[in-house]
Amino acid sequence: MPLEKENGGQGIRTVQRALDILACFDEKQPQLNLTQISEKIGLAKSTTTRLLATLEQNGYVEKDLSTLKYKLGKQIYYLGHIAGKSIELKTIAKPIMEKLRDETKETINLHTLEGIYRVCIEQALGLNTISHSIKIGVKHPLWAGAGGKALLAFQNEEFIQMVLETAVNPRPQLMDELEEIKTVYFCSSIDEEEIGSSAVSAPIFDINGVVKASLSISGPTSRFSQENITNYQKIVKDAAFLISSKMGYVHQEKVL
DSSP states (O other), rough: HHHHHHHHHHHHHHHHHHHHHHHOOOOSSEEEHHHHHHHHOOOOOHHHHHHHHHHHHHTTTTTTTTTTTTEHHHHHHHHHHHHHHHHHHHHHHHHHHHHHHHHHHHHHEEEETTTTTTEEEEEEESSSSSOOOTTOOEESSSSHHHHHHHTTTOOOOHHHHHHHTSSSSTTTTTHHHHHHHHHHEEEEHHHHHHTTHHHHHEEEEOHHHHHHHEEEEEEEGGGHHHHHHHHHHHHHHHHHHHHHTTTOOOOOOOOO
């Protein structure tokens, strides 16, 4: 084997091993010692130590001198931040919205938070003769309609109270509903914002776990039977989580 190819192969193995080290860390094990890392990647401690030293020098891992444990370094956070900013929500959501539209035949809307309102920034119009549509860029309340409630539920208490102060005849059970949304990750609305139209919605999380967007299935109330609503709740939640994962979000199931 030519020396150049041999060195190239060795370089690839070194890069892969370094990536394997970085992949050892997760939310359950944010800090690991040398033994744990070497066992996870199946390498001798001597080799693992050399790789860790290089990663540490470049800011990809940090070593706690009091515990001798390693954790991911600031350079990883910086790269993650850059990657997160480069991800375009509409670009990611569009094909998923179109697939959801084709499956349900109803209109699919993508809402984002704008001040104390929500704004539709993307829409896949329904395929039925009679479909529900809203104008792109127009402000809608957060306290009424599934798309608004899916956003509002995940905001802080001070923000929620500020929004409710602007509400016109808010539903008495709204606060209880917002609490439930944070557990089930979906919600619905029947003739709530507009008589004759209904919707089912789910929150979209960004890489930091923050909700600033929601995904909705909307259409005439006459087609939103309880059976359809139950089905839509599941598929809109799955679609919203898929968008969230492509935005860099890692969902952690809640332990009840």
